[in-house]
Amino acid sequence: MRFREKALAKLQAPDELDVPARLARPQSWIALAVVAAVVVSGGIWAAVGTLPRTVRASGILTHLQGSFSLQSPVAGQITGVFVSQGNTFPQGTPMFTVQAGDRTEIIRSVTGGRVTAMLGKVGQVIAAGSDLAVIERVEDQADGLVAVLYVPAGEAGLIRKDSTVDLSVQSAPAQEFGVLRGTVQSVGQFAESRQQISDFLGDDQLGERFTSLGQPLKVVVRLTDGETASGYRWSTQNGPPYRIDSRTLVTGAVHLSSVKPIDWVVL
Incomplete structure (x- = not known):
């Protein structure tokens, strides 16, 4: 087996025999310690931390109880509007009158509530089933x-x-x-x-x-x-x-x- 001359000369030098072998640089140990600390901290956080x-x-x-649309049961022309947006009223309150041929129909609310939108107005010609108002169901004004x-x-x-x-x-x-x-x-x-x-x-x-x-x-x-x-x-x-x-x-x-x-x- 042949060795390089420089390597052999280094081994033969007496002043090198008492020098300890360097396995790693100090900077490498510091980096390793930091990585280990991060891994341990992450493991502890993963076990006890919360997201x-x-x-x-x-x-x-x-x-x-939500809302509903008040609809006209008849076709005709609206001749009267007795409520406005924001009004509250009990069940059975007259809301509109509609002239249907030779008779006048009074449209009442089927429940107590509050008007949140007025869709019908006086003079408007409507078909049966037309939306007249949006009413929010409110049983108690304190609700x-x-x-x-x-x-x-x-x-x-x-x-x-x-x-x-x-x-x-x-x-x-x-x-x-x-x-x-x-x-x-x-x-x-x-x-x-x-x-x-x-x-x-x-x-x-x-x-x-x-x-x-x-x-x-x-x-x-x-x-x-x-x-x-x-x-x-x-x-x-x-x-x-x-x-x-x-x-x-x-x-x-x-x-x-x-x-x-x-x-x-x-x-």
Whole structure:
């Protein structure tokens, strides 16, 4: 076996015999220690740390029983309008009169409620089944609002009753007034069609809006009471300096139970 002359000369030098062999540079040990610390810290965090999870969905503020469209049972010309938008009334209240041939028909509300939209006006000629008004069902004027969220079916199964919810309200910018607080009151068992949503809200456009990504599940959110101008609790101390009304669009963030990072690895 032949060796290089320089290597042999180095081995023969007496001043080199007592020099310890260098296995690694100090900088390498430092880097190794840092990597080991990161790995250990990551393992501890994965085992004991938690990650928040949320499900976001659009919805609307309304009363628990929803709304309906008041329709004319006859064709003719509207000759009288006895309510206006925002009025509340008991069951059986005269709403419109319609001249149908030689007789005048009085159209009454089939339930107590509140007018949220007026569609008919004096002098208008209508067909049988025409929408005259949108009425929100309100049994008691003290009944509070709820938020109804329409959650994609694939995500609704993660939501549980009493989960906390943050609501961004269209009429109260979150950047200025914060978000409205609430908790999940109920989660629907079955996906809802566009027609079902339209019937509940009394608005075909809303039915189309909330089913644009498919048939969702209805999640009812109970608003948390608070000593504010709106009557509800907000993420800021006071919230908006005015009351919020029904039929206001919202975006909800439903907070789910936290998950440990290690669970994702195990699963």
